[in-house]
Amino acid sequence: MLRQFLSKFPRKSGKSDSPELARSKSCMTAGSTLQTHRSNSLNSGSGRPCATKRTSSAVLPASVVAGIEPLLPFNDVPNSGKMNLFVSKVSLCCVTFDFTDPTKNSIEKDVKRQTLLELLDFVASGSVRFSEPAILAMCRMCAVNLFRVFPPNYRSVSNGGENDDDEPMFDPAWPHLQIVYDLLLKFITSSCLDAKVAKKYIDHSFILRLLDLFDSEDPRERDCLKTILHRVYGKFMVHRPFIRKAISNIFYRFVFETERHNGIAELLEIFGSIISGFAFPLKEEHKIFLWRVLMPLHKPKTLGVYFQQLSYCVTQFIEKEPKLSGTVIRGLLKYWPITNSQKEVMFLGELEEILEAVNMVEFQKIMVRLFLRIGCCINSFHFQAFFRIP
Numbered sequence: 088m089l090r091q092f093l094s095k096f097p098r099k100s101g102k103s104d105s106p107e108l109a110r111s112k113s114c115m116t117a118g119s120t121l122q123t124h125r126s127n128s129l130n131s132g133s134g135r136p137c138a139t140k141r142t143s144s145a146v147l148p149a150s151v152v153a154g155i156e157p158l159l160p161f162n163d164v165p166n167s168g169k170m171n172l173f174v175s176k177v178s179l180c181c182v183t184f185d186f187t188d189p190t191k192n193s194i195e196k197d198v199k200r201q202t203l204l205e206l207l208d209f210v211a212s213g214s215v216r217f218s219e220p221a222i223l224a225m226c227r228m229c230a231v232n233l234f235r236v237f238p239p240n241y242r243s244v245s246n247g248g249e250n251d252d253d254e255p256m257f258d259p260a261w262p263h264l265q266i267v268y269d270l271l272l273k274f275i276t277s278s279c280l281d282a283k284v285a286k287k288y289i290d291h292s293f294i295l296r297l298l299d300l301f302d303s304e305d306p307r308e309r310d311c312l313k314t315i316l317h318r319v320y321g322k323f324m325v326h327r328p329f330i331r332k333a334i335s336n337i338f339y340r341f342v343f344e345t346e347r348h349n350g351i352a353e354l355l356e357i358f359g360s361i362i363s364g365f366a367f368p369l370k371e372e373h374k375i376f377l378w379r380v381l382m383p384l385h386k387p388k389t390l391g392v393y394f395q396q397l398s399y400c401v402t403q404f405i406e407k408e409p410k411l412s413g414t415v416i417r418g419l420l421k422y423w424p425i426t427n428s429q430k431e432v433m434f435l436g437e438l439e440e441i442l443e444a445v446n447m448v449e450f451q452k453i454m455v456r457l458f459l460r461i462g463c464c465i466n467s468f469h470f471q472a473f474f475r476i477p
Contacts, residue, residue, distance in 0.1 A: 158202075161209050170218050173209060176202050177224040180267075181231045186260035196263070203266040210273045217280050225274055226288040232267045234296045237303060256304035268311040275318050286323050294319065294326060298333055301350030313353040317360060334358065335380050342383045351384075355396035362403040369408050377404050377411065382418030390430055398437050405444050412441050413449030420456055435464065 158179075164172050180199055184192050217225075258264065274280060275289070297319075300312055320330050334354050341348045365373055381404075384390075384397050405412050419438060424430035442450075 158198075161205065166215065169209075169215050170221055173206070173215075173217075174221050174224045176206055177221070177228045180206070180228050183231060184263075186263060189259075200263065200266065203263075203270060207266060207270045207273060210270060210277055213277055213279050215279065217274075217277070217285075219284055222280070222285050222288050225271075226293060229267060229271050230293070230296070233264065233271075233300065235300075255306050258303070258305045258308065261305060261307060264308065265311070268308070268315065272311070272315050272318065275315065275322060282322050286325055289319065289323065289326075291326070291329055294330060295333060298337065301337070301354060302348055304349055309350050309353045312350070313357055317357055320357070320361065331358075331361065331376075335376060338380050338384060342386060346387045346389065351389075352393035352396050355384075355393055355400055359396060359399045359403060362400055362407070365407055367407055369404075369411075373404075374411070374414075377401070378414060378418065382415070382422065385419065385422040385434070388427070388430075390433060394433050394437075398440070401437070402440060405441060409444055409446050410449055412445040413453055415441055416445070416449075416453050416457060420453070420460055423460060431464065 159172060161169055161172060180202055182195070182199065184196050184199070186196075275285075294316075297312065297316060301309055303309055303312075316330070320327055334357070337348065337354060338351070341351060362373075381397065381400055384393075390397075401415055405415060416438065419434055419441075423434060
């Protein structure tokens with residue numbers, strides 16, 4: 088069986104491959120390393136003689152430098168060879184497994200888990216500056232393990248997304264994914280990572296696929312993504328306008344097309360910290376974002392899921408520039424719910440906070456429309472809206 092598996096991989100040619108070609112093969116050949124390790128472990132367990140080496144040089148990842156095998160500890164190689172070993176270990180982790188069946192490939196999964204933990208400790212130590220091949224290998228490994236397409240979400244949104252019976256979905260691969268996310272976070276925040284070099288690989292395509300993961304139903308994954316994206320925004324200044332635009336596009340699709348997305352609250356939380364860093368006076372593009380993105384987010388039925396984060400973003404804008412309170416109140420009146428009493432209570436709560444900081448000049452411009460709406464709430468048949476009026 089093992090011979091049939093290994094025969095699928097191309098034989099090692101007599102001529103040495105170029106570094107770029109070798110790196111391109113690393114993710115394909117890494118699987119044979121884990122398979123060989125499993126075979127050796129099974130042979131040793133059954134009393135059969137096995138080789139002294141844990142892996143064969145014929146099945147090592149192609150990106151490894153001759154004489155360095157990926158299962159060696161970092162302490163067993165000199166500092167000059169640690170970065171080559173790092174690339175080998177990262178290439179080994181390009182192999183993916185099915186975690187829906189815990190009994191399948193258990194030995195290989197454990198080898199990969201131990202390798203990821205060793206990489207995590209190495210990156211956290213900050214002992215060696217990352218080379219460009221190491222950055223490339225790291226980005227490729229994260230892409231192979233993390234970037235995936237989620238199945239359609241068939242949950243009903245008729246109840247506003249607040250049904251207590253809808254328990255969060257937990258990914259069975261999370262114990263494995265969590266280590267990869269922690270490794271990516273340590274890698275991005277490491278002082279040994281040169282942002283000028285890394286921006287070539289943590290590029291627009293990488294960021295877009297990272298944003299796609301925010302639609303995960305696992306709240307633990309979305310929480311990790313929130314931290315990572317915030318660190319990417321802080322470290323790679325050249326990508327900041329693109330990140331803001333990409334998140335805005337997600338909001339646009341959510342409001343005007345699908346009204347289905349699991350990560351709106353987390354994305355708004357990221358934007359809340361971004362808005363707090365805006366300089367005064369606010370740029371015109373930021374004001375447009377308030378009117379065209381944040382205010383329409385009051386429209387969907389699932390407002391209750393992300394209302395706290397949305398309200399915080401709006402409040403941040405008003406604190407930066409108080410005269411925007413009139414714009415916000417006009418937006419609330421535009422999207423004011425007529426038949427949804429729960430949303431109406433949320434609107435009244437947000438309106439109360441805004442009125443505490445409103446500019447008198449702006450208030451006079453909208454007070455007639457505002458009092459007409461409040462009068463409708465007082466006469467409302469919905470007791471929640473009626474009792475919310477002070």
